[in-house]
Amino acid sequence: MGSKGLKEFQAEIAVLSKVRHRHLVALLGHCITKSERFLVYEYMPQGTLTQHLFSWRENGTAPLTWKQRLAIALDVARGVEYMHRLAPQSFIHRDLKPSNILLGADMRAKVADFGLVKTIAPGGKDSVWTRVAGTFGYLEPEYAATGRVTTKVDVYAFGIVLMELITGRKAFDNTLPEQMSHLVSWFRSRIVHNMENITEAIDETLNLDDESMESICKVAELAGHCTAPEPKKRPEMGHAVNVLVPLVEQWNATCSHAEEEEGFCDMIYEGTNDMSMSEILSGR
Numbered sequence: 001m002g003s004k005g006l007k008e009f010q011a012e013i014a015v016l017s018k019v020r021h022r023h024l025v026a027l028l029g030h031c032i033t034k035s036e037r038f039l040v041y042e043y044m045p046q047g048t049l050t051q052h053l054f055s056w057r058e059n060g061t062a063p064l065t066w067k068q069r070l071a072i073a074l075d076v077a078r079g080v081e082y083m084h085r086l087a088p089q090s091f092i093h094r095d096l097k098p099s100n101i102l103l104g105a106d107m108r109a110k111v112a113d114f115g116l117v118k119t120i121a122p123g124g125k126d127s128v129w130t131r132v133a134g135t136f137g138y139l140e141p142e143y144a145a146t147g148r149v150t151t152k153v154d155v156y157a158f159g160i161v162l163m164e165l166i167t168g169r170k171a172f173d174n175t176l177p178e179q180m181s182h183l184v185s186w187f188r189s190r191i192v193h194n195m196e197n198i199t200e201a202i203d204e205t206l207n208l209d210d211e212s213m214e215s216i217c218k219v220a221e222l223a224g225h226c227t228a229p230e231p232k233k234r235p236e237m238g239h240a241v242n243v244l245v246p247l248v249e250q251w252n253a254t255c256s257h258a259e260e261e262e263g264f265c266d267m268i269y270e271g272t273n274d275m276s277m278s279e280i281l282s283g284r
Helices: 003-016 049-054 066-086 141-146 152-167 183-192 195-200 210-226 237-250 257-261 277-282
Strands: 027-032 037-041 090-092 101-103 109-111 118-120
Touching: 003 027, 003 037, 049 101, 049 152, 066 090, 066 101, 066 109, 066 152, 066 210, 066 237, 152 183, 152 210, 152 237, 183 195, 183 210, 195 210, 210 237
Parallel strands: none
Antiparallel strands: 027 037, 090 118, 101 109
């Protein structure tokens, strides 16, 4: 294992041994041999959002409905909101994208892959200067240019995920004409600034009616706010949750409001998973 892989292995355990949330994939344990390091997660039988959004034909599955896409968007927003401001420490994911969003048997989503996470100390500054890392197409422009990372990095990436859910297109697709290949640039210039063009952006697999069109427009507006060029003009993830909740309820999502309040309490791991890095590296 190289130093990069080792750091990501440590970061994954450091985060998931401290926090747990219904929309963050759960770390069940780890295994260390002389030459290998394994992390054991809960099983997510429906795989990644990437598979269902971009590769559904190859996989022989049905395309996601708008109701499913809304529920997934809300699940992701809740998970990231928890990381940003509700966990014992504030965490910045830095690599939010469909391949890091896993789906359970009920098609509910959980955020995964915490190898690039940065921690913001309680009471400390709200930004961290670091080596730029992440995935091309989802990187916030200021972060890519300066290395200054804040929670707005995740908000920006979430906005792009919303665009992908609306369009069924990847964040970057070099098979498309140059002016359309970078989704966020095309979507902001063509759709966000002129919502009358929204129909040309919507995934052709979606069945549209007046209610779904209204819902899609609201999500498109949210995507525009989340990807504002200036970080200070982007909302917090809590705002995204507040926008999405009534839209999901409108579509009779599987979880009722009561279930959101009860039975799925955010928890902090205690005891067995609270391991020091020296114990992890030594294999104890």
